[in-house]
Amino acid sequence: MQVAKGVASEKNAATGTLIAVVGPSGVGKDSLMDIARHHFAGRDNLRFVRRVITRAEDAVGEDHHAVTPEAFEELSKSGAFAVSWQAHGLGYGIPADVYDDLASGHVVIANGSRSALDAFRAAFPQLVVVNVTARPEILAKRLATRGRETAADIEARLARSSEPLPPDLHVVTIDNSGELDLAGTELVNLIQGLFRK
Ligand SMILES: Nc1ncnc2c1ncn2[C@@H]1O[C@H](COP(=O)(O)OP(=O)(O)O)[C@@H](O)[C@H]1O
Numbered sequence: 001m002q003v004a005k006g007v008a009s010e011k012n013a014a015t016g017t018l019i020a021v022v023g024p025s026g027v028g029k030d031s032l033m034d035i036a037r038h039h040f041a042g043r044d045n046l047r048f049v050r051r052v053i054t055r056a057e058d059a060v061g062e063d064h065h066a067v068t069p070e071a072f073e074e075l076s077k078s079g080a081f082a083v084s085w086q087a088h089g090l091g092y093g094i095p096a097d098v099y100d101d102l103a104s105g106h107v108v109i110a111n112g113s114r115s116a117l118d119a120f121r122a123a124f125p126q127l128v129v130v131n132v133t134a135r136p137e138i139l140a141k142r143l144a145t146r147g148r149e150t151a152a153d154i155e156a157r158l159a160r161s162s163e164p165l166p167p168d169l170h171v172v173t174i175d176n177s178g179e180l181d182l183a184g185t186e187l188v189n190l191i192q193g194l195f196r197k
Pocket residue numbers: 023024025026027028029030031032061142143145146176177178179180181
């Protein structure tokens with residue numbers, strides 16, 4: 001697996017909090033972020049990151065900036081990403097302009113990767129990790145319902161091992177085994193609490 005890259009720069013003086021939402025495929029990361037996006041619509045001190053991904057533009061789910069693997073590599077080399085990583089045969093990048101929002105004290109929320117959390121920590125001094133969980137038997141059903149991946153891809157996603165999260169991170173766990181709205185409220189409350197800080 002390619003090592004995730006994080007940018008450590010003077011921009012690390014940023015004051016805002018970056019929330020990285022992580023968890024296994026199908027656990028509900030994007031669905032929970034959609035609830036929070038809807039709840040906080042119109043707030044100018046909260047940014048939902050549009051990731052750069054080497055995935056087809058019209059793929060189901062997350063709204064992303066689709067690029068070819070070649071373009072992704074160029075963007076990566078030119079410093080366009082605060083953090084980038086590879087998983088599921090795809091490249092993912094968090095645009096470096098999130099540092100502008102963080103420098104303004106905004107809360108920034110992004111779909112992250114458990115395998116890239118060391119890079120997230122290096123890139124974002126005020127990092128909060130939202131670790132979304134659900135009972136394993138639920139994941140397969142949800143991925144089949146979503147229908148974005150082939151059966152083989154779904155199997156590979158379910159087989160992806162999950163190491164324990166790196167120590168010394170600020171981790172908040174949200175169980176999304178039950179009603180989506182309940183877990184969504186937990187995420188909304190967490191974000192609301194960060195605004196009060
Ligand atoms: N609590 C829930 N109950 C039922 N279905 C859910 C729940 N959370 C997510 N889903 C569904 O499961 C599928 C995967 O959710 P998604 O948000 O894409 O997960 P992730 O981004 O973690 O891979 C989607 O079809 C979504 O609508």
